[in-house]
Amino acid sequence: MSATSLLALGMLGGCVSMGPEIPERPSVLLITLDTTRADHLATYGYPRKTTPTLDAHAARSIVFDRFLVPMATTLPTHTSLLTGVHPLEHGVVANVKHGGQSFAASEELVPFTALAKAAGYSTAAFVSATPLKAGTGIEEAFDTFDEGKGPSRVASRTTDVARAWLKRKRRARKPFFAWVHYFDPHAPLEPPPPYDTWFERRDGIERWLADRQIERSERRSGLALEPLETANLYDGELRYVDDQIARLLDTGREAGWAEHTVVIVVGDHGEGLGQHGQSGHGVTWGEQLHAPFWISSPWHAPRRIDTPTTAQDVFPTLLGLVDIPGEERFLEQSSGVDVLAEPSGRPILHLASSHQATLGAEAESALTVGQWRYHRSHDGAEMLFTLATDPHEQKNVVEAFPLQARVLRDLEKGIAAERAARGSVLGTVREVSLDPERIEQLEALGYVQ
Numbered sequence: 001m002s003a004t005s006l007l008a009l010g011m012l013g014g015c016v017s018m019g020p021e022i023p024e025r026p027s028v029l030l031i032t033l034d035t036t037r038a039d040h041l042a043t044y045g046y047p048r049k050t051t052p053t054l055d056a057h058a059a060r061s062i063v064f065d066r067f068l069v070p071m072a073t074t075l076p077t078h079t080s081l082l083t084g085v086h087p088l089e090h091g092v093v094a095n096v097k098h099g100g101q102s103f104a105a106s107e108e109l110v111p112f113t114a115l116a117k118a119a120g121y122s123t124a125a126f127v128s129a130t131p132l133k134a135g136t137g138i139e140e141a142f143d144t145f146d147e148g149k150g151p152s153r154v155a156s157r158t159t160d161v162a163r164a165w166l167k168r169k170r171r172a173r174k175p176f177f178a179w180v181h182y183f184d185p186h187a188p189l190e191p192p193p194p195y196d197t198w199f200e201r202r203d204g205i206e207r208w209l210a211d212r213q214i215e216r217s218e219r220r221s222g223l224a225l226e227p228l229e230t231a232n233l234y235d236g237e238l239r240y241v242d243d244q245i246a247r248l249l250d251t252g253r254e255a256g257w258a259e260h261t262v263v264i265v266v267g268d269h270g271e272g273l274g275q276h277g278q279s280g281h282g283v284t285w286g287e288q289l290h291a292p293f294w295i296s297s298p299w300h301a302p303r304r305i306d307t308p309t310t311a312q313d314v315f316p317t318l319l320g321l322v323d324i325p326g327e328e329r330f331l332e333q334s335s336g337v338d339v340l341a342e343p344s345g346r347p348i349l350h351l352a353s354s355h356q357a358t359l360g361a362e363a364e365s366a367l368t369v370g371q372w373r374y375h376r377s378h379d380g381a382e383m384l385f386t387l388a389t390d391p392h393e394q395k396n397v398v399e400a401f402p403l404q405a406r407v408l409r410d411l412e413k414g415i416a417a418e419r420a421a422r423g424s425v426l427g428t429v430r431e432v433s434l435d436p437e438r439i440e441q442l443e444a445l446g447y448v449q
């Protein structure tokens, strides 16, 4: 094909595309990275090589530099990804259960999985932790739903099972939608050898940690770790997962589906790791909200996008790049946008996990608008940060900018009310019953209150 006709093809798609024509039903592989801070990947500027495979994959992808999740909590964000709506719309604002109430997304919602299944895709999920197991609603429309036993499953085992399924998917057969979820960077930080000592050398990371005012972090075991120890173990977990993702992606080359499959890599939230005095996640500080997100497509040129984007936007953005029959209904349901078609950015509303919001001074909700982040705690206390000059949210300027704070407070309230109202239109959250073993597993991960 000549350069001119390639260019013409790109113009037709409305986005820079390359290579052969896009099939109407491309396969889609979704990889979700639990508890993965964007800033611990070289793709997002980290000085260490924690994820060489993912970084090489991102270099061939459309990378979103400012992906900020609506909640730093596993099930709410994953439900937003798959349904294209905010947690206030789907109603899952905790990991399955909180305060005697249990949550599962409304059955009125059509997840992307159901769209794919109706379009003739075979669908499969391989998840690695209890907050995403069957019974949460997340399993809807998956023909194969593999969750393993116990509270969590290590990356090598999840990869083994996913590979066995993906190896059978040959080019030109029925398209697939497969979702593989990795959980290892979640606490406890116990990377297997040799990853447990991979990052022990002194390599200048102390300055990076000091810039973020990272403190000793308390682990649930009662152990307190120095910032460098925490980073070493966390980075070891990332390095371990990265090697497993290399195995997973090799399947595409071996089985021959790589060249007709779109791959989405996305994190569900970050992790405190001792920043802002938080070891885990569930609140609205940037390091907990900012996660990796990119889409690799055989038909689109790599690029970087700095427009703020969030979980609800992931599938609308994918559907702007490729077509799946019947996608209109999903796009109508979604409150997300195709970020590539709407590059101006929209305010992003963040919520703290309901159980964490009751613990005290943590912010209950936040709003990111351009370079501003506004936080409001459950007792009404406010904070404001200017991210351009203060990216780590260390200097609260709420008193210096009272007008901006007021505008953002009104905007936040308005967006929250709009989302909640849309939720009641879409259908309210339904109750789920959990067996005692499932509750024990959630407790083991520190979730159920």
Ligand SMILES: [Zn+2]
Binding pocket: 034, 035, 073, 074, 075, 268, 269
């Ligand atoms: Zn998670």
